[in-house]
Amino acid sequence: MNRPLHTSDDNGTRIAAIDDLRATLGERLIDETEAILPYVADASRAEPAGLPVAVVRAGSTADVSAALAWASRHRVPVSVRGAGTGLSGGAVAYDRGLVISLDGMDRILAIDPVNRLADVEPGVVTAELDAAAREHGLFFAPDPASARQSTIGGNIATNAGGLRCISHGVTRDAVAALEVVLADGRVIQTGARTRKNVAGYDLTGLFVGSEGTLGVITRATVILEPVAPGIPRTFRASFDDLVAAGQAVTDIVSSATRPEVLELLDAASVEIIEQFHPSGLPLPRAALLVGQTVGEDAAAQAERLLGICRSHGAVEAVATDGDELLEARRLANPALTARGLRVSCDVGVPIGELAAVFAGISEIGRRHGRRISTVAHAGDGNLHPTVEAGDTPDEHRAAEAVIDDITRLALAHRGTITGEHGIGSVKRHELGWQLDAASLDVHRTLKAALDPHGILTPGRAI
Structure with a gap:
């Protein structure tokens, strides 16, 4: 009883x-x-x-x-x-x-270098798994900007993206198998350690990105990749025009040379990052494109990509060794938060629409009279615009209206309301803008089947 x-x-x-x-x-x-x-x-x-x-x-x-x-x-x-x-x-x-x-369930249970797999608990910090894998000449490809703080379980629950998505995909692409506790306490195993597995429905894929609404992940078998030979090459290109920077990204992604990382920061974001943690980032007039190439021909790859940037009007285009530029990019969210800029979104658009969306964001900022700072995983079309707002309820509501307009802009360009952060409670009101009624009904049917009493993360994600 x-x-x-x-x-x-x-x-x-x-x-x-x-x-x-x-x-x-x-x-x-x-x-x-x-x-x-x-x-x-x-x-x-x-x-x-x-x-x-x-x-x-x-x-x-x-x-x-x-x-x-x-x-x-x-x-x-x-x-x-x-x-x-x-x-x-x-x-x-x-x-x-x-x-x-789940932060206390933080053990790396095993690394299997032969099969390029790792067995981990959900509280393992992303960067710590990556470091452990590198001792075997391997690495964990998912690389969110918060990799030094975020956990594997959280990455899986939100299907996190990050800096290396252009070359390695999102978290879903690195998950082979899961242990999941269902809402009633039952424990199930999904997936397999094999490269191919078509037995039954893809339950692993169902739980990846489910944001804690269908079950709780307590163990994961993740896929590791070999570290590329040679010395990585980091490059940067400054632009006087944000739309031109978007056009350069489109041409880079369409080229035969694929960078490991391709990030874009507008001038406002670069200025805020440098004020937060000075690291020598050059302040562009409009945008700074930062990327990295890997492999034995990394230097030649970087030069080819810089040539594309120059063809689109880059005023400074240089390549260096080291990760300092990428480390500065990882500071974007804490830097913006420290400035009180917390009203943001993470829309995604097709690569070919980037230039038009950058132009649209500028127009939205002018229309609302609001400064918008944008950083982006440009190589996969995932943008993170943040709206300047004072710390009052009225200011927050005004900034939220700007975010809603940016989200509608992304959808108008065949994009998505979230590329990696998930829906949660912040974006739930937007879900119906992207999914039709029948799709929403399917989501709710799956939720009801696995969580009939609605106890798991109710009122969020779907």
């Missing part, structure tokens, strides 16, 4: 039945208010609705299974978090809900 849920005003909302879960989890269950507070928000602009009743700092699949079975019995909403670096509001706590934190 399910125990009734009771509340009191003693040190915040409490559920009497939490004692059942405490008996199973012991000290891994946290319910003191001060200890809970670090787990209620993520890096997005979404605000928590209230305090959860408890946080489960899971140490094993069994812990997650027990927590979800309890939440299912008592109809308690569950939010799932790793490092809390998400930008879509997907990990924000629910009032009187349960938070499952």
Whole structure:
């Protein structure tokens, strides 16, 4: 028999039945208010609705299974978090809900250099897996800008992208198999360690990018790639015109030479990054294109790509050794956040539409009288515009209206409302702009089948 849920005003909302879960989890269950507070928000602009009743700092699949079975019995909403670096509001706590934190499940279980695979728990930090793989002459290709903080589980849950997507694809392309705990506590295995596998539905693909709405990932088998020989070559090109920079990107991606990385920063973003952490980035009049080539002919590749930039009016186009330029690019989000610029989006458009979309964003900024800073994974058409706004509700609403216009612009150019950050709570109102009614119905049918009581990340993502 399910125990009734009771509340009191003693040190915040409490559920009497939490004692059942405490008996199973012991000290891994946290319910003191001060200890809970670090787990209620993520890096997005979404605000928590209230305090959860408890946080489960899971140490094993069994812990997650027990927590979800309890939440299912008592109809308690569950939010799932790793490092809390998400930008879509997907990990924000629910009032009187349960938070499952996976940051303590942080072991690299095995690296298999022969089959180029790694078995990891979800709390492994992305950059730490990459470093471990490089000891075997391999690397983990997914490379979000937050790689030094974000976790593998979070990357998989949002199907994260990053700097190397142009050459290696998104996180989904690097996931071979998963262990997942369903909403009722059952544990399933998906995928295989083989390169080919067509047994049954692609459940691995279903859970990648599901944002914690269908199950909780507790283990992953991910694909590693060999490190390219030779010395990488980093290049940069400055442009006096943002549209010209977009045209250069289109020609680079269409060429026979594919860079490992291709990033674009507009002048406003470069200025903010340099003020946040001076690193010698040259300030362009309009845009700075930064890229990297790899392989034994990396230097020759870089020169070919710089030639394309010069043909589109680049006023400075040089190549160097080292990763300093890419490290500066990774500082974009913390730099913008430090300036109070948190109203942003991550639309994606076809490469051939980049120039037109850059022009459209400029026009939207002029129409609203708002400064818009844009950084982009230009090589795959994923743009991150951020709108300048004061720290008041009215200013935030005005900035959100600008973001909505940018999103509609991307859709008008056959794009998507999110390329890598996910829907979460921040972009849920936009989902119907991209998906038709029948598609939304299919999403909800799948959700209901796997989470009939609607406890997993309710009201978000779909």
